[in-house]
Amino acid sequence: MNKTFKTYAAIFIIVMVILALLEVNKKETTDWRKNFDINEKSPFGLFIFNKESQYLFKNNLKKIEQIPYEYYNQHKKGVHNIVVIENNIDGESWKKILNQVSEGSDAFLMVTRMPKEISDSIGYYDSEISFEEENVLKLTDTKYQNDFITLDKFPSGRGFSFIKPKVEVLGKTVEKKNTDQANFIKVKFGKGYIYAHTEPLFLTNYYLLKPGNVKYAQDVFSYLPDRETLWFVSNKSSTSRFFMRFVLSNPALKYAWWVFLGGFVLFIFFNAKRKQRIVPVTEPLRNTSLDFVKSIGNLYLQEGDFHDMMAKKAQYFLNKVRMDLLIDTQHLDEEFAKKLQLKTGKSMEMINEAIMLIKKGQDPYASVIKEDLTRINKILDEILK
Numbered sequence: 001m002n003k004t005f006k007t008y009a010a011i012f013i014i015v016m017v018i019l020a021l022l023e024v025n026k027k028e029t030t031d032w033r034k035n036f037d038i039n040e041k042s043p044f045g046l047f048i049f050n051k052e053s054q055y056l057f058k059n060n061l062k063k064i065e066q067i068p069y070e071y072y073n074q075h076k077k078g079v080h081n082i083v084v085i086e087n088n089i090d091g092e093s094w095k096k097i098l099n100q101v102s103e104g105s106d107a108f109l110m111v112t113r114m115p116k117e118i119s120d121s122i123g124y125y126d127s128e129i130s131f132e133e134e135n136v137l138k139l140t141d142t143k144y145q146n147d148f149i150t151l152d153k154f155p156s157g158r159g160f161s162f163i164k165p166k167v168e169v170l171g172k173t174v175e176k177k178n179t180d181q182a183n184f185i186k187v188k189f190g191k192g193y194i195y196a197h198t199e200p201l202f203l204t205n206y207y208l209l210k211p212g213n214v215k216y217a218q219d220v221f222s223y224l225p226d227r228e229t230l231w232f233v234s235n236k237s238s239t240s241r242f243f244m245r246f247v248l249s250n251p252a253l254k255y256a257w258w259v260f261l262g263g264f265v266l267f268i269f270f271n272a273k274r275k276q277r278i279v280p281v282t283e284p285l286r287n288t289s290l291d292f293v294k295s296i297g298n299l300y301l302q303e304g305d306f307h308d309m310m311a312k313k314a315q316y317f318l319n320k321v322r323m324d325l326l327i328d329t330q331h332l333d334e335e336f337a338k339k340l341q342l343k344t345g346k347s348m349e350m351i352n353e354a355i356m357l358i359k360k361g362q363d364p365y366a367s368v369i370k371e372d373l374t375r376i377n378k379i380l381d382e383i384l385k
Contacts, residue, residue, distance in 0.1 A: 012266060016259060032154065036086040036200065038063075038233055043153070043206035046085065049217075052208075053231070056221055061229045068093035068232055072100065079104040079192070081229035086111055086200045088234065094118045102190025106224055110200035112158045122187050123167060126198050129159035129181040136174040137183065137199060139219055148174075149202050149216040158198040159183040170223065171197070186223065195223055307368040310361035310376055317358065317380045332359060344383050354379050 031042040038050035053061050061083075064071055068082075069092045082097055082105060089097075098121060101107045114126055135155040138148040159173050159181040171184025187194045197220065207213050318329040325343045327336065332355050341351045357376040360366045 012263070034086075034154070034201070034204075036204070036234070041205060044201065044204040046203060046205070048205045048208045049203045052214075056218065057224075057229050058226060060227060061231055063231050063233050065233055068096045071230075071232075072096045077105075077230075080227060081105065081224045082107040083229055083231040084109050084111065085203065085231070085233075087232055089232070091115060091117065098122075098189065101192040101194055104191040106193045106195065108195045108197075108221070108224055110197045110203070112156045112198055112200065114196070122189060122194055122196065123164035124160050124185065124187070124196065125162040126158055127161040128157050129161060129183075130155070130157035130173055130175060130178070132157070132175055132177075135199070137171060137202060137216065138174050139171045139184070139216075140169055144219045147212075147215045147219050149207060149213050151199070151201055151207070153206060155201060156199055160185060160196075160198065170195070171220070173199070184220070306370055306373045307361070307364075307366070310357075310368050310373050313373075313376055313380060314358040314361040317354075317384070320384060340383070346383050350379060350383065354383055 031040075032044065033042070034044040035042065036044065036046055038046045041047045066074075068089065073096075077100070080100075082100060084097070084107070094115060097107055098118070112126075114122075119125060132155075133152075135151045135157065136148055137151065138145070157173075160183065163169070163182060163185055166188070168186040169182045169184070170186055171182070172180040173183045174180050183199055184195070184197045187196065201207065202213065203217060208217065321327050321340065322329050325340070327339045327343065329336065337348065337351050337355060340346075341348055344351075354376070357372065357379065360368065360372065361376060
């Protein structure tokens with residue numbers, strides 16, 4: 001073992017020890033992001049709601065990981081319930097949901113920000129109605145007057161700034177200093193109903209774990225009839241099938257994995273450096289295409305077959321005119337000469353002389369001399385410049 005390897009090994013060990021000490025002394029932080037992920041156990045995930053959802057919907061719930069547009073194109077459904085909880089759905093999928101409601105299904109939409117064109121179709125506008133740090137959500141039905149929930153952590157403050165006539169208000173946001181604002185409504189849409197709630201935060205782990213809050217959630221969903229319910233969950237909420245998911249989800253195992261990868265890379269680096277040999281320089285193959293062309297040209301000149309060379313030059317020129325200038329070369333008449341003159345900008349005298357030489361080269365009975373070959377080669381090259 002040489003001195004260089006020992007030095008690098010010592011540095012690596014020291015770095016690993018420092019990282020291990022930092023990991024041991026690191027304080028675990030709480031993720032307060034509003035992810036609404038059914039697999040997340042963070043405060044604002046939906047892990048608990050996901051586990052209790054079958055009980056809440058009396059085993060009639062079916063989670064759908066497809067977007068509504070794809071699902072309803074592949075499945076024909078009768079009347080049913082639709083649940084959407086803070087899911088980023090595209091415009092076409094929203095239209096599919098509205099079509100299902102118009103045919104008799106009911107939709108429960110729990111989103112803080114509905115696309116404007118969809119909310120316009122339903123008949124309401126949502127906006128920021130509260131700027132308080134604490135909101136109280138209550139239902140308007142007197143039989144639920146004792147069931148309320150207090151949002152003391154990052155409430156969205158969203159509600160309905162406008163609702164069309166004949167819309168039933170089912171719930172409100174209550175504040176001490178302001179008047180009550182609607183946040184839960186029921187709208188007749190075609191043959192079905194749309195239930196819209198602007199504050200899905202009460203379904204997250206943080207609030208469902210608080211005593212008494214589950215009752216409010218049960219009351220809210222009690223408006224849906226007892227029948228098959230489709231819950232369109234976000235694609236990001238589907239369980240990961242990546243084989244390293246367990247390792248990466250555990251902080252200690254994840255840290256050990258990265259240490260292993262780092263050590264493996266260093267081992268490869270030092271090992272390759274020790275055994276690497278000089279790579280021999282290989283000269284690239286010389287391009288002999290030009291030499292071949294010159295040899296063929298000299299062969300033609302030695303044979304003295306000027307007529308064949310002139311015909312090939314004419315054929316090559318006409319092919320270039322067809323492909324590059326997009327001019328029909330079937331008839332070498334006056335119309336062809338005008339089009340070629342317009343495309344190339346050369347004089348009519350040069351164009352006419354070129355046509356005459358081309359026709360001479362194409363005529364198998366014409367007498368061709370070396371000067372004709374030289375002239376056609378020069379004039380056709382000049383035209384194609």
